[in-house]
Amino acid sequence: MRPNILLALATAVALASALPVHAKDSAAVRVSGAWIRVLPGSLPNAGYAVLHNDSNQVVDLVSADSPAYGRVMLHKSVETGGVSRMLPVKQLAIPAHGKATLAPGGYHLMLMQRALPVKPGMRVKIRLHFADGSMLESEFLARPANATGISG
Amino acid sequence: MALGLMAGLLLAACSHGPEKLPFRLTNITGHLPNLAFHLTDDNGKAVTGKDFRGKVVMMYFGYTHCPDVCPLTMTRMHVVMQQLGKDARDVRFLFVTVDPERDTVKVLHQYVTAFDKHDVGLTGTPAQIRALAKRYRAAFTRGKTLKNGGYEVNHSAVIYVFDRHGRARVLATPTTGNGDLEHDLRLLISSGN
Numbered sequence: 001m002r003p004n005i006l007l008a009l010a011t012a013v014a015l016a017s018a019l020p021v022h023a024k025d026s027a028a029v030r031v032s033g034a035w036i037r038v039l040p041g042s043l044p045n046a047g048y049a050v051l052h053n054d055s056n057q058v059v060d061l062v063s064a065d066s067p068a069y070g071r072v073m074l075h076k077s078v079e080t081g082g083v084s085r086m087l088p089v090k091q092l093a094i095p096a097h098g099k100a101t102l103a104p105g106g107y108h109l110m111l112m113q114r115a116l117p118v119k120p121g122m123r124v125k126i127r128l129h130f131a132d133g134s135m136l137e138s139e140f141l142a143r144p145a146n147a148t149g150i151s152g
Numbered sequence: 153m154a155l156g157l158m159a160g161l162l163l164a165a166c167s168h169g170p171e172k173l174p175f176r177l178t179n180i181t182g183h184l185p186n187l188a189f190h191l192t193d194d195n196g197k198a199v200t201g202k203d204f205r206g207k208v209v210m211m212y213f214g215y216t217h218c219p220d221v222c223p224l225t226m227t228r229m230h231v232v233m234q235q236l237g238k239d240a241r242d243v244r245f246l247f248v249t250v251d252p253e254r255d256t257v258k259v260l261h262q263y264v265t266a267f268d269k270h271d272v273g274l275t276g277t278p279a280q281i282r283a284l285a286k287r288y289r290a291a292f293t294r295g296k297t298l299k300n301g302g303y304e305v306n307h308s309a310v311i312y313v314f315d316r317h318g319r320a321r322v323l324a325t326p327t328t329g330n331g332d333l334e335h336d337l338r339l340l341i342s343s344g345n
């Protein structure tokens with residue numbers, strides 16, 4: 001009996017340490033107004049939100065992922081000399097006691113390779129990863145192609 | 153008689169130049185050629201610029217795999233169309249793809265119908281699209297192909313606005329206010345000439 005318990009305990013400990021370290025949830029960052037513009041068919045979508053940093057230190061958003069999409073990239077739309085282009089963004093700083101805004105025509109999450117159905121009205125999980133190793137899972141509201149924001 | 157007719161036509165053409173209108177957007181009257189193209193619409197029908205005479209036409213170069221700026225532009229146009237109310241029936245928004253490889257008639261149709269019923273998707277051969285872009289000095293370049301086969305296209309951000317006679321009249325940009333665009337569209341809708 002006892003050796004069995006010990007064995008079980010040892011196994012549990014071994015399993016726990018073998019598992020990938022679970023990113024600690026970010027205590028610093030809050031998300032508001034998170035939504036996705038859903039485009040028809042298999043076209044890529046875009047995710048928008050306001051990221052609030054309640055801490056005394058700058059927090060850098062470095063990546064994101066979602067079970068609903070095979071690939072999520074942080075992008076920025078820019079317009080120079082009358083030409084629109086998209087630039088990949090390595091990290092987006094959320095200032096201490098400040099915010100960073102992902103909004104149409106600027107920073108956005110480019111959501112590619114849809115893996116699960118995403119229809120307007122659904123809430124889609126997206127995980128945001130920060131430079132300090134912390135993570136924040138938030139729900140983005142799926143909106144129609146011609147939505148002007150999270151409402152309207 | 154033929155000579156007389158021609159002279160009459162010339163006279164008519166001279167006396168009926170574009171009416172001066174108090175536009176709020178960048179006035180390009182006389183600076184860009186009339187609306188002319190040979191393309192395929194999002195129902196698979198061959199169309200030319202002349203098919204849109206009688207309508208006030210907005211034209212934009214974009215592509216459907218552009219998830220941010222193009223839908224933002226299309227949504228703004230939808231809002232302006234709603235502001236125009238019934239008058240929107242005299243306006244068309246032409247979304248000309250600069251990515252004909254991926255933007256098939258079907259993809260374009262799904263795309264434009266997701267935004268507004270006054271939108272028309274246009275595609276064609278790369279040569280046809282290049283010719284149209286060149287005509288309006290609109291630049292577009294294809295970006296690097298990514299590992300997953302995807303790519304981006306840098307494209308002109310400008311919206312060209314034509315009057316009912318197909319004459320280029322004003323330019324709107326992404327920073328143009330919806331109110332200013334609506335104002336100029338109303339001028340062109342109510343202008344008989």
